[in-house]
Amino acid sequence: MEKHSLIDRIKNADADKELRKIYTKYREEFLAWSINTHKCTEDEAIEVFQQTMIVFYENIIIGKLKVFTSKVKTYIFSIGKHKILELRREQKKNDSYDSDYQFDERDIYINEFDDEYEKKMMGVENSLIQLGEPCRRILELFYYHQKTMDQISELMEYKNKQTVRNLKYKCLIRLRQIFKGELDSLN
Amino acid sequence: MDKHQKALEEFDEFIAGLPRSFTDEASQKGNLSNKVMDFEEYKILADGIKYSGRNELLKKMQDWDEQCAELPRYKGKTEMLNPRWLAVAATVAFFIVAGISIYSYLDSGYDNLVTSYYQPYNYIPETTRSAGAEENSIEHIFTHYDRGEYVQTIQLINGLPGERKNELTDYILANAYQAVGKYDSAIGIFDKIIADQSVYAAGARWYLALCYLSIEQKQKALPLLEELKASNSSYAQKAGALWEDLK
Incomplete structure (x- = not known):
């Protein structure tokens, strides 16, 4: 029941407080495990742990993780293991680029596509900074943290969910305008 | 629209x-x-x-x-393998382990105790409860509570008009607040239930004590547990056990 409540608290109450508790509780052990068992450097271990916590959080908010079938620690470490393997695959791929990799024209397209997408993501992020508050928070609460209009209304102390719906719409339209300007300045 | x-x-x-x-x-x-x-x-x-x-x-x-930088940080294996640093590393490792253990103990406060004793209040529905309860009816709200949907429970109870609220809705509301970690809200309602000498007062004392432990206020939890321990309520036995654990 306590485990169920943890998911509920992350989804519905103070997610920061709960995440921070878990983060500080398992950080040292995770770093020691990834350094000793998986030969990560300390920087890699920290990065992997942070990515792991992001996956942990996102699995809860999108509803992929509804109830723990194992210990919280076991779940976190199994995500971590996948992240380390992902990192190793990426490094192996980069190493082969450096040494004996055979040039393939299709890779240029893939890399350009990735770069282009990344650039757009950074463009939206910059536009959100320009957009300012409360719009940025409303949009992030809705699209990233998967909060409902009711929850946003309660969290941000708005009159009701209709107010939030209208504001969210206006904020998205405004974000689009700023982002267009951002893209134009880049091109 | x-x-x-x-x-x-x-x-x-x-x-x-x-x-x-x-x-x-x-x-x-x-x-x-x-x-x-x-x-x-x-x-x-x-x-x-x-x-x-x-x-x-x-x-x-x-x-x-x-913010945790003052905590001892993990040092890489290579550094520890250096013979010159082996002794230092062993000492540091001892302090790291001791530090982490002490920190975890202090940081977790009464978390472990609360976890082992806390079970959300199990509302037993009345036998007359209808299967197809209407939206916003008391039955419908309690169905949300039964399913562990505490946030919806809180919203629905808070949305009820005053005349439809009673000591049971208050008690369920306080339990729902506690389940989602909103201890201040829960404490206020449990206090009122105890002051009103409601039929839910014994349960309110038990959950109030757990709320106080969750926010590290052992001194406020102890008298509540002591009172329960000496009572005839169904909470007396576990209140006694928790009281012993805390002493």
Whole structure:
């Protein structure tokens, strides 16, 4: 029941407080495990742990993780293991680029596509900074943290969910305008 | 509602996996008929907002790292393998382990105790309760509580008109607040239930004591447990056991 409540608290109450508790509780052990068992450097271990916590959080908010079938620690470490393997695959791929990799024209397209997408993501992020508050928070609460209009209304102390719906719409339209300007300045 | 706003909300539902209102036209063409924004553009914005949210969370984690900087940090294996540092590393390791243990103990406060004793109040429905309870009826609200949907329970009870609230709805509300970690709200209601000498007073004492432990206020929890321990209530035995654990 306590485990169920943890998911509920992350989804519905103070997610920061709960995440921070878990983060500080398992950080040292995770770093020691990834350094000793998986030969990560300390920087890699920290990065992997942070990515792991992001996956942990996102699995809860999108509803992929509804109830723990194992210990919280076991779940976190199994995500971590996948992240380390992902990192190793990426490094192996980069190493082969450096040494004996055979040039393939299709890779240029893939890399350009990735770069282009990344650039757009950074463009939206910059536009959100320009957009300012409360719009940025409303949009992030809705699209990233998967909060409902009711929850946003309660969290941000708005009159009701209709107010939030209208504001969210206006904020998205405004974000689009700023982002267009951002893209134009880049091109 | 503005038709443009409605159209964007169809996109929201679509990416949330709720495509029921997503029109055929929109899904086939990938465009909204009113041209406020095409889906590709919308998707980039939605992805970008998620990207930004994720980076915000990463920044928070980096802040947590900095705030914990006074804690002993893990040192790499290579450094520890250096013979010159072996003795130092062993000493440091001892202090790291001791430090982490002490920190965990202090930081967890009464978390472990609360975890082992806390079970959300199990509401036993009345036998006359109807299966198809109406929205916002008391039965409907308690169904949410039974399912562990505490946030909905809180919203629905708070939305009830005054005349429909009673000591049971108050008790359920306080329990729901406690279940989602809103201890201050829960404490206020439990206090009132005890002061009113409600039939739920014994339960309120027990859960109030657990709320106080959750916020590290052992001194306020102890008298409540002592009182329960000496009572004839069903909570007497576990109150006694928890009281012993705390002493």
